[in-house]
Every structure is written in C-alpha cells, then in structure tokens.
Amino acid sequence: MRSRSSISPGWTLLLVTTLLVCIVAAPTFGQMPDDGVITFEDTVQVMVAAPTSLIATDHKYDDGEKIDLQWVPSIDDLPGIGTVVGYRIYRQDDGGVAEVIANLPAKANHYRDENTELGHTYIYSVAALTDGAEFMSNLTESISPEREWIDFSKRYLFLIALLVGGAVIYFIEIARRGKKLFVRKIAGLEAVDDAVGRATEMGRPILFIPGIQDMDDVQTLAGLTILGRISKTIADYDTEIFMPVSRSLVMTAGREIIKSSYQTAGRPEKYSDNMVTYITDEQFGYVAAVDGIMVREKPATVFLLGAFFAESLILAETGNYIGAIQIAGTARPAQLPFFIAACDFTLIGEELFAASAYLSEDPKALGSLKGQDVGKAVAMVIIVVGVLAATMGQAWDISSMNSLVDILKTIFSTS
C-alpha cells in the first residue's frame, strides 16, 4: 500500500524543473523589465556594509578651526570588487540639518574638516556610496573645536631657530668684546673698492641697481646694506652715484642710506635726492630705462645687488657692452648664471648676505655671519649622520638606523 505522504514522480519532476528554472533565472531576476530595456531604476541596489568605528577628534594645535575624522572603511571596499565607489561626509552644525561637506574616493579612511567655528557643536557621519545608495556609519559624539594657545607641533622648528639665533647672539657678544672674528676672503667684495676707485679715476659715475623687489625681500635689504658701505667710499672719493629704483620704498631707503653716508663723510652738501630716482614698478619699463641710462651716462662701474628676475641678463649684458666693471649678486639661482656669464664678479647666494658683514666689519654683522656658520656646521654633521644611517638602514636592514632616520626626519620636518 502506498503511503499518502509520498510524492509521485510527476510532481517530483515538476518541482525539480521549477527549482532549476529559479536557479538559472536568479541572476537576472528583477533586472529584465517588461519592455526588455535595462535602466538604472530597474537594477537591483547592491548592499554593502557601512563604514564603522567613526570617531571625531579636535585637531591639535590649531585656532579651533579643524576637526579630524577617522573611520574603518566598509568591508566591501576591497580591491577589485569596486562596489563602494566613495564616501560622503555629513555634518550637523549645532543641531541643524545634516549637510554634505565632502565627497571622498573609495578606500578613504580619514578626513579633516577645516571649516569649523569656535563655540559650535558638530556631529558627523560617513556614508559608503554605491552606484545608487548610501550606507551610513554610526554618528559621532557631539564635538566642539578647541583653540590651543601654543602650537607644540612646531617645537623642533623653535629649537632649531633657538640654536641658530642663540649662536648669532653669542658671536655678536664675542665680537662686541673685541675678539677678532675670522671671515675668509670673498673675491667679489675685494673688488668693490677697486671698482669705486676706477670710476673716480675715470671721472664717470657709478650705477647701483638694487633689483626689482620691494623692502620685504631680504635680497633687497642685503643689497642696500652693501650700498651703505659703497656709498661711504663714494662720499669719501667724491664720486658720482646714480641709483634708479623700481619701488618707492626702496627709493626712500636708498636716499636715507646715501644721505647718511655723505653726512658721515662730512660732505652733506654734496648729497642730492636726484642720486636715487624712481623709474616705474613695471619690470621691463624699468629695464628699458636703466639700459638707456647705461648707454647715455656710460657709468664706469655697475653694481647689481638684490633680487633680479628676467631682466638680469638684459641689464648685465648692457653693462658689459658699455665696458663697465660689473659686480653682481643675487640669491635667485635661475638668474645667477647670467650674472656669472656677463659680470666681472658675482656674489653667489649666501655671499650676498655675507658681503655686508665682510665689508663693514661691524660686530653685529660679523656675529650674525659666524652664527649662520654654526648653523651650516650643524647641518653638515646632521646630513652626514642622516645619510650614513639611511644607507646602513636600507642596505643591511638595521632597525636602529631606520629609527634614527625617522627621528631625524621628524625633527627636520617642515610641518
């Protein structure tokens, strides 16, 4: 007798067939619309896991305008799968409506909100994005940015500045006590007095060009410091000097310096404001005028000391053309080749800044130069140590050497 619960072969076949059809059709189920055309709305939204462990922390050592977010990316944000296309950051400001503040690419796991305000309270969330949906993380705790009065992240910068500054002050004090500080000869500067003397003997003027930058450029300041020394010699020799400038403040400073030199030399009546003339702020307008002055006045000596740009070769070549002895100096690496090619003497970079100390023998300037040399000596020692540590750490995988390099890089980071 057959059991009543048993299934007939016909029913079994029907069930198996239905099951097979379902399995085969499953991947396309829901994608095939009635009209046979696949559209975005017709696709199935892919479910992905939301990012987790979202935390918001106040950014350290700022003025209260930054909050840092960190989270663990969605577990579906894996290489090659590509279901997560990015992350969206939401922010709620003082209990208001949550707003989108940033969209980030896939794999992102942190963000810095740099538009926060002191006294405001913020709540954040991060959503993992797929092609058609967002999957929200947890909300952060309420957080308010805080202001720190001292930026301790710059502590190493402070210590290095203290070291260099302290060395400068120490050597200034040493120089003031009368100890002679040695500074090696700088070729271009040895020629300054000769160049002024040459102009005096030839009865022709000296042209001083302080570059085309304003008083906020340290090269202009260095050039004007050298002008102070040159103008003293000029006042002593009673030579004519002409200084065309492209900035009004440089004109004022230049006049002060030359006037002071003439007063020191006991010849204030020889000074004239016409010695320093404003031309124009326009770079090539200034160059055109100075070139004209060179070929018409034919100065015996041309000083080009300061910050120069594309005009450097035009000026130096014109000076060379009229046969003037030329002493140039700038700290701009791109312009130095032109001065080296066209001028008789060139003060390269640091030499321009050392020049004032060398020429004046002033204790403050000399002490400053010696203090900077201490900085260079320290830099050389640290470079040797750092390079040896990096070499040994990389070549023989010595962890202590790699750690030393990391420590040095932390100390000498610019952040």
Add this chain to the structure above:
Amino acid sequence: MKKTTYLLMAVISALFVLSWILKAGSLSGETDNYVIQGFLITFSAFLTLSVLSFLYADNPLYKFAEHLFVGVSAAFWMCMGFWTTIVQNLIPRLSDGLSSFFEVPPQPGDYNFFFFIPVILGILLLMRLSPKGGWISRWPLAFIIGTTAGLNFVRYLRSDFIKQISNTFVPLLGTEWQGIGHFFSNLDLSASGQLVTMAANWVIFLGVFCGLIYFYFSKEHKGAFGAASKVGIWVLMLTFGASFGYTVMGRISLLVGRITFLFRDWLEIIS
C-alpha cells in the same frame, strides 16, 4: 637736430601711416573697428621694432619707446596702487562714508579698526615730504624692515635650511641593496636602475655637503677643506650651466613670439 634726422623721421612717419592704411584695409572685412585695430597692430609693431633697434645703438626711436613705456607703466601702477590697495582694500574697512563716496560697496564685517595702523604708518612715511619732519619717515621704514626680517626668518629657516637637510637623507647604496655580488651580477643601467639611483644619491649628498663647505665663511679654503669647496663650486657651476641653457630656451620662445607677431599679425607673411 640734423636735416637727415628730420628726413628720417618723415620717412618713418610716412611708412607708419602707409602700414596703418594697408593694415586697416586688410582688416576691413573682419571687424567693425578696423581703423583702430589697424592702428594698434601697426603701433605695436612700430614699438617692437623701436625696442629691437637698441641692438644696433641708442637712437631716438628707442628713446621714444622707452619713455612711453616708463610713463605709461608708472601712471598705470600708480592708479592700480590707489584703486586696488587704498580704495578697494582699505576704505571699506575704515569708513562707510568714504566707501559710498568712492562707490565701493562695504561688505558686512569689513570694518576693522586695526587697518588704521597702516594708515598711520603711511602718513608717517609721507612725512618725508616735510623739510623738518623728514626723520619721522624712518619709523615706518624701520617697522617695515623689522617686520620683514622677522617674518622671513621663519620662512627661510624652513625652506632653505630644515627642508634641505631632511631631503638629503638619502641611502648611498640605493633602496634595493643586496650585496656587491648581487649588484654586479644584476647590473642595470636604465634610468630607474640601481646604479643610476646610487649615482644620483651620491651627487645629492656630495653636492649639498661640498656646497655647504663653499658657503662656510669661518675657515680658509685650504687643504682638504679647499678641495671640498672646489667640488662645491663645480657642482654650482654645472647647475648654473644647465639652468642657463634652460632659461635661454625660454627667452628664445619669447623672441619667437615677437617675430611671429611681426610676420603673422602685422605683415601677414606667415599664416
């Protein structure tokens, strides 16, 4: 002036007018302002040739171009300084009345009492014009120089000192050193190979170290110190040589730009 000079000026003027007429004629089908456009292009070409004439010698045409350039640019920068710095940036922060006088709409929150400080410094600077109060102008000048020196100290300490040091910590044997035997048996001369990387790192290290020695002023450059200093100056000169060639190429492109203007926009010889 000599008679020949007058004659030359007349010829140049006639050529200028002729060029203007021809240029305006060629532009008549292209633009409504063909007379003005023709004048501007002809005048630009005239000024270009006037400036280039300096290569031969100083002459009245160069003087004309020079004085025009200086005059126009000085006036332009003075106006720019007044309207952008004083009118647009300063006045809205100081006074609503002056803002409406200059028709500069003040933005909410623009008013800032601290902007009276540069006004005072500016007035003190102008005291230079006073015969007796000229010394007062030294105070704002001292403020500007002192502030500049202070601000630049940190900036240059970072960019020219600290950053240079940290960027010099390079491994002299490269990053994939596995012994001298492995190095020679797998010698790779390609640009990304270990040999080139090693050479580059040695150049960086020695270049920076010897360059620093050259700029060390507290010791006479003699003996080993002098030799290292010479290496330093050689490195500098090689760098300058490369920089010279690179910059000259840039200048040549500027010359090409002017020549293109003359031959395409003015003479229409090239397309």
